[in-house]
Amino acid sequence: MPKRAPYTWRQPDFPGDGSDLSWQEPTLLVICQAADIQAAIQPLLGSLKQPFAPAQVASVFVHETMREAFCNQVRSSMEPMHRQAASHAHYLRAVKMIDCLRAEVVCLLTPDDIRFRFKMSPGSPVIVCEFDQSFFGGSRPTSVVTLHTFRHASELPRLLATERLPFVSAAIWGAKMATVYEAALHLDLVIVYINCQGISLAPIREYLEEKQPHVVLARYHHFEVISHRGRHRVIVFPAKVIWEPEAPIRPSGGGSRELPPPAEGKTVARRG
Known part of the structure; x- marks a missing residue:
């Protein structure tokens, strides 16, 4: 008969799969012109709620014409983080660094009593604008998502090199196939999804x-x-x-x- 583990009141370390210690297949999201933002951000919203998970969206590259719409849509759709993620040491360190850098962020906001000033809500997911992951941890999940703005697809290799993360795939969203396909060829990644993801x-x-x-x-x-x-690389896109x-x-x-x-x-x- 197997020996029972002794009872303990301590909870196991969160999340328990080691993803808080090392990257586990982070992914990239690229938003091109006239993209379907609502469809594109669904995996991102899951990553914001529980950032310590495999295949999380670690960075977002947004075309300058889509930046405002993207930020507004994400802010209105995001939910508070998992309570254990919000109290994790990686998240608390990242928030302190954001305050130190005075970085622009996309997050949930809480107003003061007269709704004159707003501050980040406790336990809010965070997207940090124009800073790379090395500022917040680099070699391990940092509990924040970084956002970069681009104008031309030719800028994507530089942004990808700046992040220095082991991305396993990218999902590119846009209205024109020529535009998103050009972006796909500029990314030096083995797996690229166009107007879909996780297939x-x-x-x-x-x-x-x-x-x-x-x-x-x-x-x-x-x-x-x-x-x-x-x-050699693989490109996937919907075909009716x-x-x-x-x-x-x-x-x-x-x-x-x-x-x-x-x-x-x-x-x-x-x-x-």
């Missing part, structure tokens, strides 16, 4: 591992392995698959004769 790479993984360029249309997404600047039967052809005269429908329909794949 399983099972349909294309073996081709990526073998470093073989390939294209697969599966699960309503377009998967492709490309070779760019001597490195529509089955369209051939329309019957009617004669131009007043008759009602119709040609028989074709034996098979037509499958059309297009980029979303």
